[in-house]
Each structure stands twice: as structure tokens, then as C-alpha cells.
Amino acid sequence: MSEIRTRLAPSPTGSIHIGTLQKVLYSYAWAKKNGGKYVLRIEDTDRKRYVEGAEEEIYDVHRRLGIVIDESPEAGGPFSPYRQSERLPMYKLAAEKLVDEGHAYYAFETVEELQEWRTQMEQSGQRTPFRGKARDLSPAEQRSEAQGKQFVIRLKMPASEIVEFEDLIMGKISVNTDTLDDYVIFKSDGFPTYHLAVVVDDNAMKISHVFRGVEWLPTLPVHVLIYRYLGFDLPQIAHIPNILDPKGGKLSKRSGSVAALDFLKEGYLPEAIMNFMMLLGWSPKSDEEIFSLEEFVARFELSGFNKSNPVFNRDKLNWFNEKYIRAMSASELTKSLLKWAQEFHPARLDGIVSGLGMDKLEAAVGLEQERVVLLADLPEKLELFSSYLLEKGELPAHKQTDKLSSTQKRAILQAYIGKTSAGLNSHEEWEQAVREIAENLEFKAGQVFMLLRLAITGASASPPLFEFAQIIGQAEELRRLELVLSRLPQDEAPS
């Protein structure tokens, strides 16, 4: 069997869409599972839509995901160059060959004429496939007419032919050529269109399997015909269903990010994003759901695809992210957080880091680890440690402490200060002490815990108090308590 070679063939026209991650994942996994190569080819034949920096982002995203590209413009390879704009002569040759053999022809309709033709079609409520006027001229006649004129080269659709193809995911596809236009394969600017370039390059680069979006299904017969006319063998092709927006239609910004990098910026981990994308449209034989990239590569097979369009489900993505965050050690998570902040939100963590120092930061992250969904949730939580929310404010109201008078609150806080100053060295000892206070003063334990939480953390939701206090240190703990005490109203009618 010949080598398994897959490719990603993006156009450098903007940010990498989250959906193309699926093509990356499936292409990469299939190549690696079979000891083959994953190659990147840049399809930059549209000069108008070219975006500076887009190619760099493609490498960047791969690096962040930990996916190594075997052959690319950057890495080189045996089939260089890997940018279509640098491979122009090959397409021209192929196009001329098709003309010579009667499978393509020079067409002279101008853009305006075509536009007019389309409007006419639209008005008549019909749309017959386009056929150029020069399609039946001989190659020689076409070329002489082309002298000094603008022209394109169009594929000459055969009459009433049923083109059949076996798709890896969709199964048998069949289309009648009478419903297809004479597609432009070579533009007047000297660049090929996708249809020609993709066939020429996949063949030249010995691509064995193609994973691409279903939007290519309607033009698949065009590609099949070009392969046939050029005498090339067809690769195996899998048309991946597009991901839909929860609100209907294709995934769009109204439901959040769509660019892969934006998800990273939001605080999703690469592992979680990949894991989520793997399973949108593909599933393993087992019920397992958590896969590292390596595990996915090992398990990936072509039979697990679903044919219909999946809906993007953020709750599930969030669940994956939580799982991955919890699976990390506190120190790994701290590193990820620091790196994330540095890249996407510089200065966001500065106050926290300088306030806590690295050791305490890591300990605090460890405490908050089970309470966050995104990396982005962490800074706010960590601020409870590095700065006191009640520096200038009042003790927050809470249903558990509402019924306590100032005098009662004062009694509790003073009793606690007494105990904690004497030294409480373990979680158990600490908890025992608090419960004793509640018992002695005849309050519910819950009330006492909540009052202390409010006073020490400044918030009604926090990590366990003893562990929290350990991190901020006894001096800071006492300072916070004294501050609250000093602010409690002196006179108050008993409730």
C-alpha cells in the first residue's frame, strides 16, 4: 500500500475558523495513525482576498495545538513549493492539455456579460447551466481568437453524463452533468481556480485522503471529471458536515467566537477545544469521551463519521474545559494561566502576582481550580486573596447573617480572633474551634461560618476558609477582621 498522505489546504484569507480544526484533527490523525504525512498547502490563488499574516496564524494555531506539520511552505518538503501562487506553470500546463484534448475551452464572455446573463436567468425563473459561446470551436480556432483578448478557460461539461463518486462519509454521490456549469478552471489573471489547482496539486503531492467541508459536494463531479481527463487517480475524499449555530444556520459570531484563536483568548484550553471538535461529527466505538490527541490518533477510524450537521454546543465545550482544568496539577494550571494572561490579557494578573508571590498564587489557584470553567474565570477569584474587597465597603448582607445584631457579630468575631491568634494548626482544629464558638454563643454553626467568610474573604462564595486564611496569612486575616470590627455600628437596637 502506498503512503497515507493527508493535507490541509486553507486559503490565507482570514482567521482560522473553529470548524477547520476538525479538518486539521481528522487529517492529522489519519496520517499519523497510518505512519503517513500531514501536509499543509496554502491555496492563495485569489489575490483579491489575500490577508497578510493569515498564513502565519495557521502555523501558530498548529503550534498551540501541538500538531506538527510534516510538509509546508515553512517546513519545506519533497513537493515544494507548497504555495499555489508559486506553482502557476503546472496549472497552465494542465489547462492547456485539457483544451488540446477537447475537455476545456477558451471562453470570452466578459464579467458584465455573465452578470447580465445571470439576471436574465433569474428573471425567467430558471437557471440553465452556463455554456460558453466558443465551446465548440477547435483548439486552434480558440487560440487564434484569444490573441490580444482577455479569456478564461472553462471545463467543457459532457452532455447527460451521470458522474458517480463514493465519498468516505456520504457514500455514493451521483450528479447529472446537464445540471452543471462549464466551470472556470483558469482565470484571466493567469491564476487557476480552486477546481483545477486542487486536482493538480493533490495529484502532484500524492495526497491519498482528503478531508474537506460538505460545501464542496456540489462541485465534486467537476473535480472527478478533471481527474479523469488529466489521467489522475482520485484520492479518497471525506466531506465533513458543517457545524451549525445553535440559533440556526452556520456557526456565526452572534453566538460567540468563531475563530480558533478567539476560543483560546476566551480561556479555553487547546486540549478541551480539540477534544470537543473531535466528537462533533465523529464518534468512537466505545462510550469514552475524553481523548488526548495521542489517544484520538490511536482510535481514529474512517467509519465513525456522522452525515448530518452537528450543532455547536457551548455547554459541552465548557464541560470539557472544566474536566481538563481539574485534571491539571495546580502548578501546571498556574503556568497555563500566566501564559494565557501574558499573551491575551497583559497586566490583568500583575496586581495579583505581586500581591501574592508565586508560591501563594499557586496555592490559591489550587483552591480555585474546582470552581472555574475558563482560565478567564480565575483572575477574579484570585483577587479575593490578593486584595480585600471590603477595604472601603460594608460587610455584605447575607440571609444567614441578617438576623445577627452588631453586638452579636462583634461577639463572634472577637471570639474567633481570640482563638485564631492562639494558633489553629489544622483544618480539623480550626473547624472544631469555630463550632465551639457557635455552641458557646448559641448560634447556628452555619451563621458563624458565613459571618467569618464574609469578613475574611469579603465574599459569600469562597474556597474553604481555613485554607483561604492559610494563604493570605494570619496577619492579613487579623487585619481584615479588625477592619470589619471597627466598622460595625456601635449602637443598635437588639433585634
Add this chain to the structure above:
RNA sequence: GGCCCUAUCGUCUAACGGUUAGGACACAGGAUUCUCAAUCCUGCAAUCCGGGUUCGAUUCCCGGUGGGGUCACCA
């Protein structure tokens, strides 16, 4: 509108003619608990509709309906 693809809980999906239609997310309830989480348990919830084929259809065929794609000198 023409052409192409598609259809199992709200969502992601499993079940390659015979299952109490399975799992996961979400949701609800409970256990645990110093709050918030986490964790564990339980529950709710699906084969789009109509015809065939068959002893028997989620599964095969046809039609309808819904969804998606495409109809550029863009990919």
C-alpha cells in the same frame, strides 16, 4: 427556485432487521457539605410524517416535510 446532501432525547451521539432504543452535556431531585463548587446517586427526555418491502423496521425502498449546502474569473 434548480441541483446535491441529510433526519434517534433540547444538544452531541450509540444501536450495521429482532434491545426495557444505550451513553454524554444540559435540566430537575437527592446524598455530602462552613458558602460556592467538586463528587456520588436518581429522574426527565428521542427514532419527523405517510406509504411500501418483511414474520418483524430506528435500521431497506419511495414520497412528503424539516435542516444544510450550492448555483462567482471566492475558496
